[in-house]
Amino acid sequence: ETGVTQTPRHLVMGMTNKKSLKCEQHLGHNAMYWYKQSAKKPLELMFVYNFKEQTENNSVPSRFSPECPNSSHLFLHLHTLQPEDSALYLCASSQMTSMYEQYFGPGTRLTVT
Amino acid sequence: GENVEQHPSTLSVQEGDSAVIKCTYSDSASNYFPWYKQELGKGPQLIIDIRSNVGEKKDQRIAVTLNKTAKHFSLHITETQPEDSAVYFCAATTSNSGYALNFGKGTSLLVTP
Numbered sequence: 544e545t546g547v548t549q550t551p552r553h554l555v556m557g558m559t560n561k562k563s564l565k566c567e568q569h570l571g572h573n574a575m576y577w578y579k580q581s582a583k584k585p586l587e588l589m590f591v592y593n594f595k596e597q598t599e600n601n602s603v604p605s606r607f608s609p610e611c612p613n614s615s616h617l618f619l620h621l622h623t624l625q626p627e628d629s630a631l632y633l634c635a636s637s638q639m640t641s642m643y644e645q646y647f648g649p650g651t652r653l654t655v656t
Numbered sequence: 657g658e659n660v661e662q663h664p665s666t667l668s669v670q671e672g673d674s675a676v677i678k679c680t681y682s683d684s685a686s687n688y689f690p691w692y693k694q695e696l697g698k699g700p701q702l703i704i705d706i707r708s709n710v711g712e713k714k715d716q717r718i719a720v721t722l723n724k725t726a727k728h729f730s731l732h733i734t735e736t737q738p739e740d741s742a743v744y745f746c747a748a749t750t751s752n753s754g755y756a757l758n759f760g761k762g763t764s765l766l767v768t769p
Contacts, residue, residue, distance in 0.1 A: 585759040633699050647699035
């Protein structure tokens with residue numbers, strides 16, 4: 544266990560559905576991240592939050608909407624997704640941004656039908 | 657932006673042999689280089705990292721070397737064991753955008769008994 548938990552672990556949703564992914568870290572970190580992991584592609588950084596403030600939005604479509612209510616929790620709200628959005632969504636946290644070790648959760652395997 | 661190339665994409669070794677995975681990066685300002693191990697159904701786990709002020713770092717059977725001039729770094733695993741079988745990712749980042757880890761595409765390592 545890395546101290547970063549994600550729920551649900553698996554999610555199947557239709558293109559018209561709305562769902563949310565949840566991430567929680569128990570490490571006392573101040574920065575949290577969302578990554579997308581697709582087959583045959585490098586991990587892609589989606590969003591970064593530092594002290595609850597979004598500091599990076601890596602050109603992610605608006606159908607992905609992050610929320611960070613506090614330094615321990617991070618959500619990714621999903622709506623009107625496309626089949627190509629099917630992937631493993633990983634949450635990570637670190638003490639601070641900038642050259643600090645990032646610890647990953649187990650991910651949510653998302654399938655869009 | 658930073659571009660990280662990783663080779664080989666797959667690697668098969670016999671138990672007890674050594675395994676070497678190589679990465680190159682494009683941004684000469686990169687100064688932090690972590691390596692992650694991802695087992696099936698789990699998120700990436702940080703196994704070792706190196707910063708640009710050192711050329712080599714070792715932790716038991718795992719070592720990482722960094723050549724800043726050539727802009728490449730390598731992961732060395734000695735005395736491999738079946739439990740080392742996993743996908744390994746390298747990453748690079750700079751203090752200019754310190755939180756943006758740029759990942760390689762991964763190397764699938766198989767250690768056969």
